[in-house]
Amino acid sequence: MLDIQVLRSDLAGVAARLATRGFVLDTVRFGELETQRKAIQVRTQELQARRNSSSKLIGQARARGEDTTAIMAEVAQVGEELKQIEVQLARLQGALQEMLEGLPNMPHDSVPVGKSEADNVEVRRIGAVPVFDFSVKDHVELGEKLGGLDFETAAKISGARFSVLKGGLARMHRALAQFMLDTHTDSHGYTEVYVPYLVNADSMRGTGQLPKFEEDLFRVPRQMGESGEQNFYLIPTAEVPVTNMVRDEIVPLEQLPLKFVAHTPCFRSEAGSAGRDTRGLIRQHQFEKVELVQMVHPDESYAALAQLLGHAEVILQKLGLHYRVVRLCTGDIGFSSATTYDIEVWLPAQNTYREISSCSNFEAFQARRLQARFRNAAGKPELLHTINGSGLAVGRTLVAILENCQQADGSIAIPEVLQSYMGGMKVLRAGLFGQ
RNA sequence: GGAGAGGUGGCAGAGUGGUCGAAUGUACCUGACUCGAAAUCAGGCGUAGGUAUAUGCCUACCGUGGGUUCGAAUCCCACCCUCUCCGCCA
Numbered sequence: 001m002l003d004i005q006v007l008r009s010d011l012a013g014v015a016a017r018l019a020t021r022g023f024v025l026d027t028v029r030f031g032e033l034e035t036q037r038k039a040i041q042v043r044t045q046e047l048q049a050r051r052n053s054s055s056k057l058i059g060q061a062r063a064r065g066e067d068t069t070a071i072m073a074e075v076a077q078v079g080e081e082l083k084q085i086e087v088q089l090a091r092l093q094g095a096l097q098e099m100l101e102g103l104p105n106m107p108h109d110s111v112p113v114g115k116s117e118a119d120n121v122e123v124r125r126i127g128a129v130p131v132f133d134f135s136v137k138d139h140v141e142l143g144e145k146l147g148g149l150d151f152e153t154a155a156k157i158s159g160a161r162f163s164v165l166k167g168g169l170a171r172m173h174r175a176l177a178q179f180m181l182d183t184h185t186d187s188h189g190y191t192e193v194y195v196p197y198l199v200n201a202d203s204m205r206g207t208g209q210l211p212k213f214e215e216d217l218f219r220v221p222r223q224m225g226e227s228g229e230q231n232f233y234l235i236p237t238a239e240v241p242v243t244n245m246v247r248d249e250i251v252p253l254e255q256l257p258l259k260f261v262a263h264t265p266c267f268r269s270e271a272g273s274a275g276r277d278t279r280g281l282i283r284q285h286q287f288e289k290v291e292l293v294q295m296v297h298p299d300e301s302y303a304a305l306a307q308l309l310g311h312a313e314v315i316l317q318k319l320g321l322h323y324r325v326v327r328l329c330t331g332d333i334g335f336s337s338a339t340t341y342d343i344e345v346w347l348p349a350q351n352t353y354r355e356i357s358s359c360s361n362f363e364a365f366q367a368r369r370l371q372a373r374f375r376n377a378a379g380k381p382e383l384l385h386t387i388n389g390s391g392l393a394v395g396r397t398l399v400a401i402l403e404n405c406q407q408a409d410g411s412i413a414i415p416e417v418l419q420s421y422m423g424g425m426k427v428l429r430a431g432l433f434g435q
Numbered sequence: 436g437g438a439g440a441g442g443u444g445g446c447a448g449a450g451u452g453g454u455c456g457a458a459u460g461u462a463c464c465u466g467a468c469u470c471g472a473a474a475u476c477a478g479g480c481g482u483a484g485g486u487a488u489a490u491g492c493c494u495a496c497c498g499u500g501g502g503u504u505c506g507a508a509u510c511c512c513a514c515c516c517u518c519u520c521c522g523c524c525a
Contacts, residue, residue, distance in 0.1 A: 042485070056506080059506075
């Protein structure tokens with residue numbers, strides 16, 4: 001959520017910056033709502049002040065044993081008007097809030113201006129495109145031939161966009177998550193957390209998934225009390241529960257930065273992506289991800305983002321996978337983000353780079369919704385900056401290993417750093433399951 | 436699932452219809468004392484918003500949402516959460 005003070009003081013400036021990301025801010029409507037709000041709020045507060053002082057007078061007069069019918073009649077009238085005007089005020093503030101919650105974050109000044117993915121800027125390439133002296137297979141063919149990847153059974157159990165992993169592949173999937181967690185906790189200073197996968201609407205609102213992106217989520221209805229219904233939502237990323245740990249908190253300055261890593265499943269409805277990436281593990285309703293989340297001092301957030309990006313890159317480097325880092329342009333960054341770097345891993349069968357991590361600085365955008373603050377040097381509460389990134393998406397990393405580490409006979413050379421997590425196994429072959 | 440207790444400022448903890456935005460303690464800040472510190476003493480110290488610049492004035496906030504009332508932290512209703520005991524359970 002943007003700071004309404006900034007909209008009030010520099011509406012044109014905000015509109016101009018949002019325009020770079022293709023968002024049209026309705027400045028006329030905002031201006032109208034603000035003018036009305038101002039008038040109604042001033043009137044409301046006047047009436048409230050009158051009611052308060054008159055009520056005090058009644059109390060004092062009663063204490064002296066005087067008659068209060070005249071003044072009570074007058075206050076009753078004030079009360080009548082208040083009742084009506086308060087409804088108006090609530091409606092106006094609701095409309096403003098709704099408008100505010102619908103505004104995306106302002107891109108940082110350094111973000112390249114562009115319309116779409118095509119305008120993203122490549123920052124660096126690490127490693128080299130692997131060369132094969134045989135024709136490469138894609139991960140689906142490799143996985144199925146190994147006997148470890150089964151989409152038909154998954155479709156029977158659940159439907160499209162689910163998968164069943166078996167044997168060595170299932171184990172490698174688990175090994176990857178363990179390896180990532182260990183690296184981030186042992187070498188990068190993150191605290192591992194285990195968090196709920198079902199969260200309430202407040203948490204989804206806090207990180208920006210609600211109210212705008214409800215169709216992307218799986219909602220789990222839940223009966224509360226006699227008649228009330230309150231929803232749970234399946235998390236689309238660990239960012240949601242982990243970032244919400246600091247909702248409504250004031251973190252002591254000396255505890256910053258907070259650095260958390262969580263391995264969780266992620267659930268996405270993929271509404272609107274029908275037909276995209278239907279083959280294989282790339283786009284699933286349920287997938288695993290190791291997520292890095294930091295809550296930092298505003299002065300430190302861009303340095304912290306650079307570090308976090310590096311932490312994610314280390315995983316690919318240790319696995320020996322070729323990748324590139326891309327800076328998303330204004331037209332491609334996510335709703336809540338001020339700056340985003342994507343890490344894209346090389347997939348030989350697709351002959352292209354595919355996103356495997358997305359690292360963003362949200363500045364105070366999430367913190368403002370969350371009321372996530374720290375006590376600054378002056379002792380005053382101040383909004384934190386939140387940053388996060390995948391470190392990495394486990395399923396897509398598995399895809400990358402299958403395709404990049406494949407051998408002519410269809411076996412997979414297991415990256416050295418994973419071997420200890422797989423009982424010393426060096427090669428994944430058909431028929432070796434149960435190991 | 437059953438029974439009970441409770442949710443108030445950073446923390447602890449008073450407060451059952453009017454001068455309560457809230458006692459008191461503690462933490463924190465400033466000053467005095469001191470070579471310095473501790474102790475002691477004095478003062479200050481919530482958040483958000485409005486107005487617009489006035490060391491000003493005003494509003495809202497005592498788990499959440501409704502209600503009663505001229506007036507609600509306080510009374511009524513619903514819900515949420517925490518704790519204790521019993522039952523069930525991985």
